[in-house]
Amino acid sequence: MRLRTLPTDIDLLGHMNNGRYASLFDLGRFDLLIRTGILQIFQQKGWYGVVASSTITFRKSLNLWQRFTIETRLHGHDDKSVYMVHRAVVDGEVYAEMLVRSRFLRRSGGIVPLDELFEALGRPDDLPELEPWMTEWATATALPSTRAAAPSVWE
Numbered sequence: 287m288r289l290r291t292l293p294t295d296i297d298l299l300g301h302m303n304n305g306r307y308a309s310l311f312d313l314g315r316f317d318l319l320i321r322t323g324i325l326q327i328f329q330q331k332g333w334y335g336v337v338a339s340s341t342i343t344f345r346k347s348l349n350l351w352q353r354f355t356i357e358t359r360l361h362g363h364d365d366k367s368v369y370m371v372h373r374a375v376v377d378g379e380v381y382a383e384m385l386v387r388s389r390f391l392r393r394s395g396g397i398v399p400l401d402e403l404f405e406a407l408g409r410p411d412d413l414p415e416l417e418p419w420m421t422e423w424a425t426a427t428a429l430p431s432t433r434a435a436a437p438s439v440w441e
Contacts (some may be wrong), residue, residue, distance in 0.1 A: 318358045
């Protein structure tokens, strides 16, 4: 997706607000789902994706009116989640990159197992193995299950 940094994207320091990247990367995910036809399958099956966790790294600032491209690609999966990478790119140079771990749910309730997901969508043959740090990151940042207690206690 080709975009331009708008006045509503800018923070008090004069560059793209860090929180705005996540919202724009959401658009990149929806664009990918629409272009590949996956969104239509999700709608037919009553499925939807949610972000389970994400991390973003900033390299350079996007300034007011600057043109940039959002690049989105499926990176891989583990036994529960699908991992995507989003980039904000200017003239072929990465300005920011976000890793997103997504889960898929049914509108009627419950989780869509990845084998069912890939049966409906097909699994790309060229998905790389997850890098070890990605698996470690997913484990280290996980919160308790929605069925477990998660009291807000600061240690």
